[in-house]
Amino acid sequence: MSVDGSTNIERHETLGVPFADDPIFSVRDCNVYYGDTHAIKDVSLDIARGEVISLIGPSGCGKSTFLRCLNRMNDTIDSARVSGEIRLDGEDIYAKKVDPVLLRARVGMVFQKPNPFPKSIYENVAYGPRIHGLSRSRAELDDIVFSSLDRAGLYNEVKDRMDDPGTALSGGQQQRLCIARTIAVNPEVILMDEPCSALDPIATATIEDLMEELTEHFSIAIVTHSMQQAARVSQRTAYFHLGKLVEVGNTNKVFTNPLHRLTEDYVTGRIG
Amino acid sequence: MSEFKRQKLRSPAENRALVEASLRSRYRRERRFQGYGMASVLASVAFVLFFFVTIVSQGHSAFFQTYVKLDIAFDPAIIDPDGGRDPEALSSANYKKLVKQSLQNLFPDVSGRKETRVLTGMVSSGAVYTLREMVMDDPAIVGSTQAIWFPADDEVDMFFKGRMDVTGPEKKRRFKDDQIGFADALQAQGRIETRFNKIFFTAGDSRDPEMAGIRAAATGSIFMLLVTVLIAFPLGVAAAIYLEEFAPKNRWVDIIEVNINNLAAVPSIIYGLLGLAVFINFFGLPRSASFVGGLVLALMTMPTVIIASRSAIMAVPPSIREAALGLGASRVQTVTDHVLPLALPGMLTGAILGLARALGETAPLLMIGMVAFIVDVPQTPMDPSSALPVQIYLWADSPERAFVERTSAAIMVLLAFLLVMNAVAVWLRSRFERRW
Numbered sequence: 283m284s285v286d287g288s289t290n291i292e293r294h295e296t297l298g299v300p301f302a303d304d305p306i307f308s309v310r311d312c313n314v315y316y317g318d319t320h321a322i323k324d325v326s327l328d329i330a331r332g333e334v335i336s337l338i339g340p341s342g343c344g345k346s347t348f349l350r351c352l353n354r355m356n357d358t359i360d361s362a363r364v365s366g367e368i369r370l371d372g373e374d375i376y377a378k379k380v381d382p383v384l385l386r387a388r389v390g391m392v393f394q395k396p397n398p399f400p401k402s403i404y405e406n407v408a409y410g411p412r413i414h415g416l417s418r419s420r421a422e423l424d425d426i427v428f429s430s431l432d433r434a435g436l437y438n439e440v441k442d443r444m445d446d447p448g449t450a451l452s453g454g455q456q457q458r459l460c461i462a463r464t465i466a467v468n469p470e471v472i473l474m475d476e477p478c479s480a481l482d483p484i485a486t487a488t489i490e491d492l493m494e495e496l497t498e499h500f501s502i503a504i505v506t507h508s509m510q511q512a513a514r515v516s517q518r519t520a521y522f523h524l525g526k527l528v529e530v531g532n533t534n535k536v537f538t539n540p541l542h543r544l545t546e547d548y549v550t551g552r553i554g
Numbered sequence: 555m556s557e558f559k560r561q562k563l564r565s566p567a568e569n570r571a572l573v574e575a576s577l578r579s580r581y582r583r584e585r586r587f588q589g590y591g592m593a594s595v596l597a598s599v600a601f602v603l604f605f606f607v608t609i610v611s612q613g614h615s616a617f618f619q620t621y622v623k624l625d626i627a628f629d630p631a632i633i634d635p636d637g638g639r640d641p642e643a644l645s646s647a648n649y650k651k652l653v654k655q656s657l658q659n660l661f662p663d664v665s666g667r668k669e670t671r672v673l674t675g676m677v678s679s680g681a682v683y684t685l686r687e688m689v690m691d692d693p694a695i696v697g698s699t700q701a702i703w704f705p706a707d708d709e710v711d712m713f714f715k716g717r718m719d720v721t722g723p724e725k726k727r728r729f730k731d732d733q734i735g736f737a738d739a740l741q742a743q744g745r746i747e748t749r750f751n752k753i754f755f756t757a758g759d760s761r762d763p764e765m766a767g768i769r770a771a772a773t774g775s776i777f778m779l780l781v782t783v784l785i786a787f788p789l790g791v792a793a794a795i796y797l798e799e800f801a802p803k804n805r806w807v808d809i810i811e812v813n814i815n816n817l818a819a820v821p822s823i824i825y826g827l828l829g830l831a832v833f834i835n836f837f838g839l840p841r842s843a844s845f846v847g848g849l850v851l852a853l854m855t856m857p858t859v860i861i862a863s864r865s866a867i868m869a870v871p872p873s874i875r876e877a878a879l880g881l882g883a884s885r886v887q888t889v890t891d892h893v894l895p896l897a898l899p900g901m902l903t904g905a906i907l908g909l910a911r912a913l914g915e916t917a918p919l920l921m922i923g924m925v926a927f928i929v930d931v932p933q934t935p936m937d938p939s940s941a942l943p944v945q946i947y948l949w950a951d952s953p954e955r956a957f958v959e960r961t962s963a964a965i966m967v968l969l970a971f972l973l974v975m976n977a978v979a980v981w982l983r984s985r986f987e988r989r990w
Contacts, residue, residue, distance in 0.1 A: 358879060360803050386882035393880070397873035399892060409891070410881040460877070467881060 297541040298531035300520070302330035306471055306501050307352060312366035314347050314356065321347045323525040325366075329471070334493060334502045336512035336533065339522035340553060345505045348522065349473050352503065353389040354382045371470070387414050390469035394476040396456035398448030398463070403440050406448040406459055407431060410467035426466055434462035435492050454485025461492065465500070472496065474504040478511065490515050509549055513537055521545045609969075613962025619751035619764060620706040620714045622677050622740055624656045626685065627699040639693045647689070649682040650674070653704075660743070661736065669732065676736050678705040680753075680765040705753060706746070708763040708956035710737055714746065717955060728955075754963065758929040759945065763956030766949075768964050770931045774844040774924070774939030775913060775971070781848020781935060782855055782912050787905050789852075790859025794901075797860070798867040799889050818857035825854045826921025834922060841923035845935035850922060851912040858911070862904020866897035899983040906979035910972050916943040942968045 301308075305328035314322035322344045329335055337345040347356065354375060356362040368375050375385050387410075398406050407427040410416075417423035431437040436458045440451070448459050457477055464472055474493075478486040493502060493515050506512050512519050512533060519536040521529045521544070529536060529545045540546040547553045564572075630637065632655075633647040654674050658664060664673050681704040689696060705711075709729055712718040714737070718729045740746050757767030793814075801807045829850035833839045839846050870893050878888040919925065919941055925948065932939035940948075942964060949961040 353880065355876065355880060358875075383882050383884050386880060391876075391880035393873065393876060395873055397871075397877040399874065399877060400896065409878075409883075413881070413883055413887055413891075463877075463881065 296326065296527045297529045297545075298536070300327045300527065300530040302328040302333075304331050305329060306331045306371060307503075308367075308369045308372075309348075309351075310367040310369075312348070312351060312364070312368060314344070314351060314365075315361075315363045316347075316359065317361040321525055322351070325522075325527040327520060327527055327530060329501055329503055330518070332497060332501055333518060334497055334504060334516040336516035336519045337503060337505045337522060338507075338509060338512050338519060338548070339528075340548065341507075342524075343522040344525040345520075345522045346475050348527075349391075349475055349503060349505050352471070352473055353386050353391055355386075355391065357382055387467050388469055389471045389473060390464035390467055392457070392460050392464055392472065392474045392477045395480050396453055396460055398451070398456050398459050400447065400449055402445045403431075403448050403451070403459060404444040407462050407466045410463060414467060416467065430462040430466035431459075433465055433496070434458045435488060436462055452485070454481050454488060457481060457485070457489060458492065461489070461496075465496070469500065471501045471503065474502060476505050476507060479507060486511070509537065521548060523548075609962050609965050613959055613964075613966050615715050615717070616754060616959040616963035617751050618715075618748050619753065620711040621703040621747045621749050622706045622710070623701055623703050623745040623747070624653065624677065624681075625659070625699055625701050626652050626656050628652065628689065628696045629655070630696050633689060633696050639696075641690065644689050644693060645686060647686070649685040649689075652685060653677055653681050660745075661739070672730070672732055673736060675707055676710055676733070676740070678707050678764045679762055680705060680760070703747065703749070705764040708954055709733070711764055712955050713737055714741075714748070715959075717959070754960070758931050759927055759940065759948070760929065763952075763954050763960055766957070766960060768942065768945060768967055770928045771940040771942045771945035771964070772967065772971075773931050774847070774928070775942045777844035777932065777935040777939065778848040778851055778941060779909060779913060781845055782851040783905070783909060785849065785852035786855040786859050786908065790856045790905065791863050791901055793856075794860045794863030794867060795889060795894070798864050799885065799893065814857050814860050818861055820854075821917075822854055822915050823917040823921060825850050826918030828853065829918060830921045840936055840938070842926045842928070842938040842940075843936050844924070844932060844939040844941070846922050847919050847924050847939075847941060848935065850918045851915060854915065854918065855905075855908040855912045858908035859901070859905045862908070863897065863901040866900025866904065867893060869900060870896045895986070899986045902982045902986065903979050906975055906982070910975050913971060913975070914943050914968065916941075916947055919944050942971065 307327075307329035309328070310326045312322055312325045313320070325344075325348060327348075337349060339345050350356045351364055351368060352370075352375075356364055364376060370385070370388065373380070399409065401409070404427055407430050408423055411423060411426045417426055428437060428441075431440060436455060439455060440446070440459075448456065451459060457480075461472075461477075478489055481489070490511065493504070496502060504512075504515065516533050518530065519533040520527055521536065521540075521542070523544050529540060529542045531541070536545060537549050540549060544553075629652065632651050633649075634640075634643055636643060654670065657673050657676065658670070661673060664670060684702070684704060688702075706714070709718060710733070713720065713729055713734070719727060720729055720734060724731050737746070753765060754767045756769050757765060758770030760766040797807065797811065829846060833846045833849055834841055839849075874892050874896065875888055878892045879885075883891065924939065924941055925944055926938060926940065927948070928938055928940040930937075946961055946964045946968065949957045949964060
C-alpha cells in the first residue's frame, strides 16, 4: 500500500495525458499476471511516434513488465498471462496471426545488463540483419554494421578491432554495442530497460546523448530508476505504482507539478 | 520475546582477548579439516598408484615375446608329395612335421615319443600356421631351407621372462628339467630372442597365450563406441534441447524427467537383458555383434548424455537467450546460434565421460553374447565380436600363466583408450570453449 494510505489509487484512473494523437503504440486496459500475481493492472497508454517516453516508479511497480509486453518478451515466461489490447501501428500484437519474431524485428530491446553475444563485435551487430535477411550482399551487410556502430557512437572506438570479442569491451561500450545491434535491424520502436543502471556516469552520459540522436529515427520507451535521466532524455514521463499507471504527462510537468500525490511523493524522493 | 538481561558492553581489551582465545581453537579446527581433505587425497593417490604399479609390473612383459629361430627345410616330400603344387594339398600339408624335423636336427639325441613331444612343444603350435601361410604365399620356397623366427611356447616364454618357477622338486613343477635343458641349449646356440610382441596387437583371441591378441576385442570395442556415439550423442542432445528449451512445463514432462534421471542409475546388466529381448529376440539382430553391443551401450549412455547436456544448456546465461529473442531470432535460431555453441563443450564432456563408462562396461555385453571366443578380427559391426573388457574378463579366467600378463597388458590397453578419450574430451572442450 502507499505510504500515506491514499487509497484513491484503488479507484483507478490515470491522471494526466496518457493518449497521443499519432500513437505508434497504443495500449488499452492491459493486465499482466505472473501465476497468481497481478503485475499490471488496467494500464492504458499511448507512445507517440518519434518521442522518448520514460517509465518511472519504485521497484516492482510493473514498469519493466509493461515494457516487456510491448515486444512480447513476456511470452518466454511460462506463467505470464497478458490481456487487454496492445496495438502497434493499429495492429493488435497479441492477435493469433502475429508472429512475435516479426514483432521483435519491429520493436527492438536493450536490456538492463549489457548482454553482447560471445562473438566478435562485427558478428554481434551483423546477427540481426543476417537472420532477418536485411542485406543482399556482404558489402551491404558491412555498411549496415558500420553505420549502426556509427549511430551508436561506437564506430571510432572499435573500427580497428571488429574481430575482437564483444564481451572484451568496457561496460559502456558493451551497452552501446547492444544498442548498435538493436538499431542494425532498423526497428520502429526501441525499448530500453534501465540501460544505464550498470554503467558509470560518463558512460551514462554518452548513452543519453546517443538517445537524443536516435529519436530522429526511432521511438523510444525507456524504463529508468534515475529521475534525472528521465528528465534529461524524455519528452513524456509515465509514473507506475504497484502495477498501476498513476500519471502520465510532459516530463517537465510531471517533475515540477505532478497531479497525483503518489507521483509527487516519488519525484520528491519521499518514496521509491 | 521473554525477559533478557541487558548486557553491558565489554571493554575493547576484554573483547579482543576473547576473540583471540577463540581464534586458536578455530584455526585448530580448520587445520584438522584441511588435514582430512589432504589425507583423502593422499589415500586416493596411493590407491591409484598401487593399481597402476601392479598392472604395469604385471603386464609390461606381455608387450614382448620370446622367439625361437629354427632352420626349416621346406621338404617337398612332406609338403607336396605329388609335386602338383595344388593349393589344396599345400594348405593341408603336415607342417608340424617340418617343425619337428628341424628341432630333431638340432637335438639328434632326442628319441622316444614323449621326449619328442616335449621338444616340439618348445615352439608355439602357431608355427604351423606361419609355415602354411609362407608356402601358400610363395610356393616357390618349397625345397629351400630358411631360418625362421617362431614365437616360443607360452611356458618357454614365461621361463625366459623369469615368471616360471624352476626351483623345488621337478614333480611339483610345471616346467620340467628336460624343457629347461632344451631352452638353455637353444639359448646357447643363439636361437632365442626377445622381440616386440606384434601378435598381441594383430591377432584375435587364441587358446595359446603366445598366439592370443587383443585386435578382435579392440576392434569390437571401437565399433561399439562408434555405434554408441552416433546414436547416444545426437539423440541425447536433441532430447536435452527439447526438454530444456521447448517442452511445456507440465506433469508429463516432469514424469519424463524423473524417469530419465532414474534410467541413469539402472544397473547396466538390465540394459543387457533389454538388448537381448528387444534387439536380438524381437528385431532378430545377430548375436555377439558389436552393433547390438553399441545399441545397448547407447541406451545405457543416453541418460548420462541427456543429463550432462541439460545442465550445460542450463548453464548458458539467460541474458544471451533474451538478447537473441529480443533481436527477433526465433526460438530455434536462439538455440542453434547461441545456446548450442555455448553448451557444446559441456555436452561433449558429458558425452565422453558417458562413453568412457560404456567402454569399460562388461555386464550388458555378456547378456547379448559378446562373451564368445572370437578368433577372427571383426570386419563390420555385424560380425561376431568381443570387447576389451570382456576379453580381460575371459583371459583373467584362463589357467595359463602367460594369460596373467596378457590380462594386465589388455587392461593397460583399455586404460590407454580411456586416457585418449579423456584427452580428446579436454581438447574438444578447449577447442569449443568460448575464450570470452
